[in-house]
Amino acid sequence: MISLNELENMALARLPKIFADYFIGGAGTETTIRENLRSFEDIRLWPRVLRGSFQDNFNTQLPGGTLEFPILAAPTAFHKLAHHDGELATARAIAQSNSLMIVSMAANTRTEDICKAAKEVNPHTPVWQQLYLQPDRQFTLHLVHQAEQAGCSGLVVTVDSPVFGIRERDLRNGFNDLPKGLGCPNMIDEHGMTREIEFNESLDWQDISWLRRQTSLPIILKGILHPKDIVLAIEHEVQAVIVSNHGGRQLDGAPATIELLPALADAAQNRIPLIVDGGIRHGTDVLKTLALGASAVAVGRPVIWGLTVNGEQGVKDVMQTLQQELLTATKLCGCRTRKDINQHLIYSNSQTKG
Ligand SMILES: Cc1cc2nc3c(=O)[nH]c(=O)nc-3n(C[C@H](O)[C@H](O)[C@H](O)COP(=O)(O)O)c2cc1C
Numbered sequence: 083m084i085s086l087n088e089l090e091n092m093a094l095a096r097l098p099k100i101f102a103d104y105f106i107g108g109a110g111t112e113t114t115i116r117e118n119l120r121s122f123e124d125i126r127l128w129p130r131v132l133r134g135s136f137q138d139n140f141n142t143q144l145p146g147g148t149l150e151f152p153i154l155a156a157p158t159a160f161h162k163l164a165h166h167d168g169e170l171a172t173a174r175a176i177a178q179s180n181s182l183m184i185v186s187m188a189a190n191t192r193t194e195d196i197c198k199a200a201k202e203v204n205p206h207t208p209v210w211q212q213l214y215l216q217p218d219r220q221f222t223l224h225l226v227h228q229a230e231q232a233g234c235s236g237l238v239v240t241v242d243s244p245v246f247g248i249r250e251r252d253l254r255n256g257f258n259d260l261p262k263g264l265g266c267p268n269m270i271d272e273h274g275m276t277r278e279i280e281f282n283e284s285l286d287w288q289d290i291s292w293l294r295r296q297t298s299l300p301i302i303l304k305g306i307l308h309p310k311d312i313v314l315a316i317e318h319e320v321q322a323v324i325v326s327n328h329g330g331r332q333l334d335g336a337p338a339t340i341e342l343l344p345a346l347a348d349a350a351q352n353r354i355p356l357i358v359d360g361g362i363r364h365g366t367d368v369l370k371t372l373a374l375g376a377s378a379v380a381v382g383r384p385v386i387w388g389l390t391v392n393g394e395q396g397v398k399d400v401m402q403t404l405q406q407e408l409l410t411a412t413k414l415c416g417c418r419t420r421k422d423i424n425q426h427l428i429y430s431n432s433q434t435k436g
């Protein structure tokens with residue numbers, strides 16, 4: 083594998099069309115998916131030269147754990163559609179990469195088993211649990227306790243999904259059920275009853291305050307795009323935010339996350355870490371995101387492509403490729419320390435005097 087784009091083509095060629103479309107697709111006419119990718123291409127890096135070697139590292143402190151590189155695995159559902167080893171393979175690969183895995187609430191594997199697999203490889207590897215807050219608070223609380231007991235060190239609450247996005251590919255393919263034998267084993271309640279994931283359009287900031295009172299785990303809000311919501315998130319004592327348009331799978335027509343990042347970083351004023359996802363496919367994309375004010379990035383689909391093509395090793399290859407490409411881009415930009423990765427790395431026509 084030379085690049086993640088090449089890997090994507092390999093994965094798409096292997097997957098049954100119905101699953102390939104679920105993984106790669108998005109909402110509506112997929113404008114936001116294209117925007118996420120295009121916006122990175124529109125940003126230019128402006129290198130300096132003859133500045134000596136990069137003498138720093140990329141260790142990144144996030145709530146509930148430290149990563150060797152600022153690149154983590156976004157929550158993605160149904161890993162067993164990509165590979166029979168599913169989330170266990172992903173967890174092992176992410177742990178070997180000294181990274182962090184966010185377990186989807188719609189994982190095909192129990193969070194307890196995912197944490198165990200990750201921690202067998204690396205006892206310090208952080209795992210976060212993603213949650214859609216359920217209308218039944220007792221059940222939500224059960225999910226929180228389940229994550230705590232499994233050893234998760236963060237709760238990622240996805241807030242961009244009051245309703246499910248309209249995914250035309252899935253509608254066309256009739257994808258509305260998992261194959262026989264696959265399920266979402268975290269969705270079993272305290273009475274042993276299997277529950278469906280419910281999207282909850284009545285959620286508001288009071289639900290975040292409620293959750294804050296229920297757990298001492300860090301809360302990370304995923305799906306924030308507006309500077310005013312960053313301010314509200316900080317006021318509601320969340321420990322980090324994932325700037326995300328859900329990989330273009332919810333609101334089609336939402337802007338690319340990287341375009342919004344400067345305004346969001348301005349609103350955050352370094353009070354909480356901003357993690358950005360959406361369209362990150364190259365080390366240069368990671369560098370651009372860090373330069374524009376993010377603490378870390380998360381990748382969704384590339385992890386699925388690695389898993390599809392080569393299971394655990396495939397996911398490891400994805401993480402290693404991004405990590406190495408980030409280091410290469412950093413050196414080519416003449417950065418000596420992490421502090422050199424800032425907005426001066428970003429070229430715009432109006433500042434040719436440097
Ligand atoms: C197949 C698939 C499943 C996803 N499942 C979830 C999920 O269960 N929960 C969630 O919050 N986000 C989910 N997402 C969104 C990702 O967490 C992330 O925001 C997005 O994939 C980032 O964009 P990228 O795929 O371009 O990296 C999913 C994305 C994909 C592609």
Ligand SMILES: CCCCCCC(=O)C(=O)O
Binds near residue numbers: 159328331
């Ligand atoms: C009813 C199961 C929904 C799983 C949601 C996964 C997700 O967020 C996605 O983007 O797909």
